[in-house]
Amino acid sequence: MGPSRHTQIDDWIRGGGLIVTASERTARSLQMAFHRRRRAEGAMAWPAPSIQAWTSFITASWEKYARDERMLLNSAQEQALWAEIIGREQHLASALEAPRQRLATMAIRAHELLCSFAPRYLNEPTRRAWDNDPGAFSAWLAAFDSACQNGAMMSQARLPLELIPLLQQDDTPRTPLLVVGFDRLLPIHKALFDVWGAWQESEAHAEANEIHFYKSTDEDSEIAACANWCMGQIAAKPGTRLLVVSQDIAARRGEIERAFLRHAGPGARPLFEFSLGIPLSHVPIVRAAHLLFRWLDGPLSETELDWLFSTGLFGAGPAESVALQSSMRTIRRRNLARPEWTLQSFASQRIAWESRSHDWLRGMIDAHRILRDKQQSPIDWVARVPDLLRTAGTPGERALSSAEFQAWHRLEQALDLCASLGFDGRRIMWQEFLSSLARVLDETLFVPESTDAPIQITGPAESAGLNADALWFLGADEEAWPASGSAHSFLPLPLQREFAMPHASARHDLDLAESITKRLLQSAPIVNFSYASQKSETETRPSHLVVRFAESPVPLPPQLLAARTEMQLTVPFADASQVPFPPGKIRGGSAVLTFQSQCAFKAFATARLGAQRWEPAEFGLSAAQRGLLLHAVLHAIWSGPPDGLRSLQDLIALKNLTDFVEKHVRRVIEEKLPEGTADRMPRRYLQLEATRLQHLVTEWLAYETTRLPFSIAETESARTIHIADRELDLRLDRIDRLSDGSLLVIDYKTGNVTCKAWELPRPDDVQLPVYAGFALNQRLGGLVFAKIRPGDFEFAGRVTDANATLIGNLKRTDALAKRPLTPEQLADWKRSIEQLAHDFIAGRADVDPREYPSTCERCGLYALCRIHENRAQSELEDEEEEEVPADE
Numbered sequence: 001m002g003p004s005r006h007t008q009i010d011d012w013i014r015g016g017g018l019i020v021t022a023s024e025r026t027a028r029s030l031q032m033a034f035h036r037r038r039r040a041e042g043a044m045a046w047p048a049p050s051i052q053a054w055t056s057f058i059t060a061s062w063e064k065y066a067r068d069e070r071m072l073l074n075s076a077q078e079q080a081l082w083a084e085i086i087g088r089e090q091h092l093a094s095a096l097e098a099p100r101q102r103l104a105t106m107a108i109r110a111h112e113l114l115c116s117f118a119p120r121y122l123n124e125p126t127r128r129a130w131d132n133d134p135g136a137f138s139a140w141l142a143a144f145d146s147a148c149q150n151g152a153m154m155s156q157a158r159l160p161l162e163l164i165p166l167l168q169q170d171d172t173p174r175t176p177l178l179v180v181g182f183d184r185l186l187p188i189h190k191a192l193f194d195v196w197g198a199w200q201e202s203e204a205h206a207e208a209n210e211i212h213f214y215k216s217t218d219e220d221s222e223i224a225a226c227a228n229w230c231m232g233q234i235a236a237k238p239g240t241r242l243l244v245v246s247q248d249i250a251a252r253r254g255e256i257e258r259a260f261l262r263h264a265g266p267g268a269r270p271l272f273e274f275s276l277g278i279p280l281s282h283v284p285i286v287r288a289a290h291l292l293f294r295w296l297d298g299p300l301s302e303t304e305l306d307w308l309f310s311t312g313l314f315g316a317g318p319a320e321s322v323a324l325q326s327s328m329r330t331i332r333r334r335n336l337a338r339p340e341w342t343l344q345s346f347a348s349q350r351i352a353w354e355s356r357s358h359d360w361l362r363g364m365i366d367a368h369r370i371l372r373d374k375q376q377s378p379i380d381w382v383a384r385v386p387d388l389l390r391t392a393g394t395p396g397e398r399a400l401s402s403a404e405f406q407a408w409h410r411l412e413q414a415l416d417l418c419a420s421l422g423f424d425g426r427r428i429m430w431q432e433f434l435s436s437l438a439r440v441l442d443e444t445l446f447v448p449e450s451t452d453a454p455i456q457i458t459g460p461a462e463s464a465g466l467n468a469d470a471l472w473f474l475g476a477d478e479e480a481w482p483a484s485g486s487a488h489s490f491l492p493l494p495l496q497r498e499f500a501m502p503h504a505s506a507r508h509d510l511d512l513a514e515s516i517t518k519r520l521l522q523s524a525p526i527v528n529f530s531y532a533s534q535k536s537e538t539e540t541r542p543s544h545l546v547v548r549f550a551e552s553p554v555p556l557p558p559q560l561l562a563a564r565t566e567m568q569l570t571v572p573f574a575d576a577s578q579v580p581f582p583p584g585k586i587r588g589g590s591a592v593l594t595f596q597s598q599c600a601f602k603a604f605a606t607a608r609l610g611a612q613r614w615e616p617a618e619f620g621l622s623a624a625q626r627g628l629l630l631h632a633v634l635h636a637i638w639s640g641p642p643d644g645l646r647s648l649q650d651l652i653a654l655k656n657l658t659d660f661v662e663k664h665v666r667r668v669i670e671e672k673l674p675e676g677t678a679d680r681m682p683r684r685y686l687q688l689e690a691t692r693l694q695h696l697v698t699e700w701l702a703y704e705t706t707r708l709p710f711s712i713a714e715t716e717s718a719r720t721i722h723i724a725d726r727e728l729d730l731r732l733d734r735i736d737r738l739s740d741g742s743l744l745v746i747d748y749k750t751g752n753v754t755c756k757a758w759e760l761p762r763p764d765d766v767q768l769p770v771y772a773g774f775a776l777n778q779r780l781g782g783l784v785f786a787k788i789r790p791g792d793f794e795f796a797g798r799v800t801d802a803n804a805t806l807i808g809n810l811k812r813t814d815a816l817a818k819r820p821l822t823p824e825q826l827a828d829w830k831r832s833i834e835q836l837a838h839d840f841i842a843g844r845a846d847v848d849p850r851e852y853p854s855t856c857e858r859c860g861l862y863a864l865c866r867i868h869e870n871r872a873q874s875e876l877e878d879e880e881e882e883e884v885p886a887d888e
């Protein structure tokens, strides 16, 4: 930054003047730059610079000049007052909490616009002609004014208007003002500065002497090029200060952060910081506290509870956190998961009390009793919070980081803001108090204390008053710049146009964008604009406004294209070591060998590390629970006398198949539903599930009546086999004895399966081939999947002679007839399965899915094996190899 850019500010402060900035952010930035310059001059100590943001300036002046006792409403109080006024109408939209709060937020904004642009319309008679939404707002505003008058209160938006006459009456000389960072001085600013006395706007700086406009193919390469360029600038000239300005920064924050972090070494302090904050409710330590408050008297979703237990930001120590996480795992394993958990429903699980979090849970239950069914003033609720936090053990035992400490302090301030809601003597329930807290946490933006990083990332409007050595403006496409918006629906459109309110017309948006663009061009000697020609798969064009100042865009120069040699966040390590399976039984049944075939790492992770994919709980029965019920019904039906059947003959002899099935379904639902399921699901829903199951089984049995004679040899048959010198337990749905005396091995399936799953060299499923090859000592007649799907009932598999033993009228083209089971096929399977077992026992665990990505999509362990990172890296390497000319 050249010296001329800050001389005026330093001279003004030295001359005893006061700097007033448009925002707190600009004030902070100017203060930091001032201190940097003093340090660079070698100064040891210096007075704090007189720099104030507009709101602080107005508040400080009010405190100095005002003589009345009116209470200044804070944001939460003003929101509550508007919401209360709007709620008096009892329309559907205003009777519900969420819409009422949204209307209140809109009313506050409309009121601010009137105060800043057209204060004469604050007088009720001037609004008489307003109708529709503006008419409704006008009535609310009149009620708001009257409430303020009666309660001796005042809105923050009225402060400048109230201050102007006070300043007019006071003729003592005042400090001259230098006004910085206002892209647009509003009528209220000008009016107040004029009565204040001497004031002037900061001088415009010279326009950048180097301006570029780049076009990238997509948004990722645009951001990557910007990050590359910033790092190049800092490497070439340490101490350089850069400004990155991005449209829609809230949405792009994650991508921008990732692109810049790729250049940071592991553990190194990032060279960038965002000057725009994130909602306080998104900061983990605050989110954890808020979730705990919510859980005291309401449900949390399963994912929220998982997240909370994993943070370790509560309880007496890490042991409790681990114990609670393990409770959740056990709950899932026992099929007891549910999408939402209240504290009571969680505490009603025996598993929760078996863990080491016993005392913690008891404390939470006691706290819940204290909060229940009670109305208190917000001040009293806030007074309870320290006790509740102590009970919950939040924020935990570990030392907080500086950012966490700051966030915790902001949470305390947010609670104070909520306590102030008792200003009108209201008494509320805990849930209502939490809604107010949630709103305050969402609306409070948290920015950790600046580390004065050399790269500041900000939005176009928020960059007002900031200067740098070089600047990059991202997202300069036609749609995004000038930024467009909608006029305010609570104010008449002609009035908004007359007073040039934001978004009143496209012309106003263009004028504002033009003045911001000009200001950006004066903020640094080097200014780059860029845009992506493809955004969300649609073509975009460059911003006309930017073209006017920077000419037509040119492609990104090659040196800015994403570098392939970015700082690696992971270090590749080829691990060829194998840890043999210890002596003993292999747990997990034939699925272990299926997994070994699908992906060796999957078998290792599930059978040896105990890894499991996470299935979110559902409000109804999950697919797995439905499958279990179907298996249980069929097992009961084929279990033989006194209640079940034993052969085709028994089935055909049934007088009423529907009644027979219904009886079994009813009994299974009564006896086999997971504990507590019936209590938390509506009776009607379970009736529908029972009817669905009954139809499915009835239709399946009707299909089975078309078979050739058979009898049941076994159902749910269990065997222990020996393979590769180890024991393995197997369980199979059913074995039938066919008319030729051979055995048919059956596996019930509700999905769309085919016997392609058994194809060598890497079968996708080996359950039936394992059974056929290692568990039977009698003649095998076939292996089949029994497909039990609505409208799709059939056997699929391999049968030695299907026409003679299974179904008599099969066509020659039918897969069962065309591809019979042969001794060679059985031998091939056996060899392949033995090899899989040997590989598993030897500890072969390579991440090598049978078919990427479909095998991985069904597996769900990608967070553990990190296949996606591996694939991305190897695809990148493949591309690089392709780019190398053949003769090199």
Ligand code: SF4
Binding pocket: 598, 599, 600, 601, 602, 605, 847, 848, 849, 850, 855, 856, 857, 859, 860, 861, 862, 865, 866, 867
């Ligand atoms: S996600 Fe894919 S690569 Fe990872 S363990 Fe599962 S199957 Fe293997």
